[in-house]
Amino acid sequence: MEQIRLNTTNIATFSGAKPCVLALGFFDGVHRGHQRVIAMAKQLAVARKLPLAVMTFDQHASQVFASPASARFRYLTTLTQKAAIMAQLGVDRLYVVHFDAAFASLAPAAFVTDYLVKLRACQVVAGFDYTFGQGGRAGVQALTHLAAKRFETTVVSEYQQGCQKISSTRIRQLVATGKLEAAEALLGHPYQVAFTALGKDLVPVIAQQLPPAGFWQATTATGEQVLVHLVDQRVYGLAAAGIVQLRIDQAQIVQAFG
Ligand SMILES: Cc1cc2nc3c(=O)[nH]c(=O)nc-3n(C[C@H](O)[C@H](O)[C@H](O)COP(=O)(O)O)c2cc1C
Numbered sequence: 565m566e567q568i569r570l571n572t573t574n575i576a577t578f579s580g581a582k583p584c585v586l587a588l589g590f591f592d593g594v595h596r597g598h599q600r601v602i603a604m605a606k607q608l609a610v611a612r613k614l615p616l617a618v619m620t621f622d623q624h625a626s627q628v629f630a631s632p633a634s635a636r637f638r639y640l641t642t643l644t645q646k647a648a649i650m651a652q653l654g655v656d657r658l659y660v661v662h663f664d665a666a667f668a669s670l671a672p673a674a675f676v677t678d679y680l681v682k683l684r685a686c687q688v689v690a691g692f693d694y695t696f697g698q699g700g701r702a703g704v705q706a707l708t709h710l711a712a713k714r715f716e717t718t719v720v721s722e723y724q725q726g727c728q729k730i731s732s733t734r735i736r737q738l739v740a741t742g743k744l745e746a747a748e749a750l751l752g753h754p755y756q757v758a759f760t761a762l763g764k765d766l767v768p769v770i771a772q773q774l775p776p777a778g779f780w781q782a783t784t785a786t787g788e789q790v791l792v793h794l795v796d797q798r799v800y801g802l803a804a805a806g807i808v809q810l811r812i813d814q815a816q817i818v819q820a821f822g
């Protein structure tokens with residue numbers, strides 16, 4: 565899978581994109597709702613013999629606008645994890661747009677013309693609640709209208725579990741309260757956190773959602789079973805070596821040692 569960084573400057577001179585089917589969203593966690601959107605886009609891409617592209621951002625919109633909610637925000641996936649899952653789902657090209665104040669201030673029509681048309685999207689696929697443009701105000705109806713026959717749009721209906729939308733927000737809450745099994749049922753894949761060395765400590769590579777502090781059974785990327793101690797955004801019980809991908813299992817060791 566090809567990964568292409570875009571921003572408000574390089575998009576102006578961007579060329580060479582082949583026509584594609586393009587799926588839109590931030591896709592934090594690439595959960596089972598997101599997987600529906602990507603699967604629909606893949607099906608259309610295969611039928612039209614076009615590559616499948618996905619557009620995401622390099623950071624969540626909440627990180628650009630200071631508020632108490634933005635300080636509390638935690639990611640489900642790093643960009644590396646997101647890209648790996650996308651590649652498994654058959655995505656050919658991942659556009660990673662630099663989300664900053666300049667990009668956020670684009671009017672919906674400018675986003676459609678300067679990005680979607682420029683990237684030669686023949687068919688754009690988004691979920692029922694996709695929003696875009698300044699203030700995150702425009703929705704999928706506006707997308708179809710603004711396409712003005714330059715591309716087709718496909719809207720994926722809401723995928724629910726337990727009469728509720730499967731969403732990144734819902735999964736973050738499940739992880740935060742230690743309900744790893746329920747979180748993984750909505751994700752459709754194991755929940756993994758990437759840790760890196762900071763001095764003598766291992767800390768999350770980005771502000772990733774952690775389960776509550778305590779002792780957790782975990783599996784490293786190399787398949788080693790470990791007992792780790794999560795405390796104050798740090799993990800203890802692992803050898804500090806580069807980036808450690810950790811799958812935190814449901815079974816919490818309730819009794820602290822000593
Ligand atoms: C061109 C463009 C401009 C956007 N401007 C804003 C904005 O001003 N404020 C905002 O909160 N989100 C903005 N967004 C982001 C989305 O509307 C959406 O809120 C964001 O992807 C959050 O997704 P979530 O559902 O994962 O929380 C913009 C998106 C695009 C494509």
Ligand SMILES: Nc1ncnc2c1ncn2[C@@H]1O[C@H](COP(=O)(O)OP(=O)(O)OP(=O)(O)O)[C@@H](O)[C@H]1O
Nearest residue numbers: 589590591597690691693694722723730731732733
């Ligand atoms: N359960 C779902 N069913 C169908 N489409 C979905 C579902 N969840 C997300 N989508 C679509 O997937 C794309 C990416 O969604 P987005 O990044 O906003 O995640 P989200 O789970 O909706 O996040 P949030 O919890 O912030 O609402 C969007 O086009 C969105 O409409």
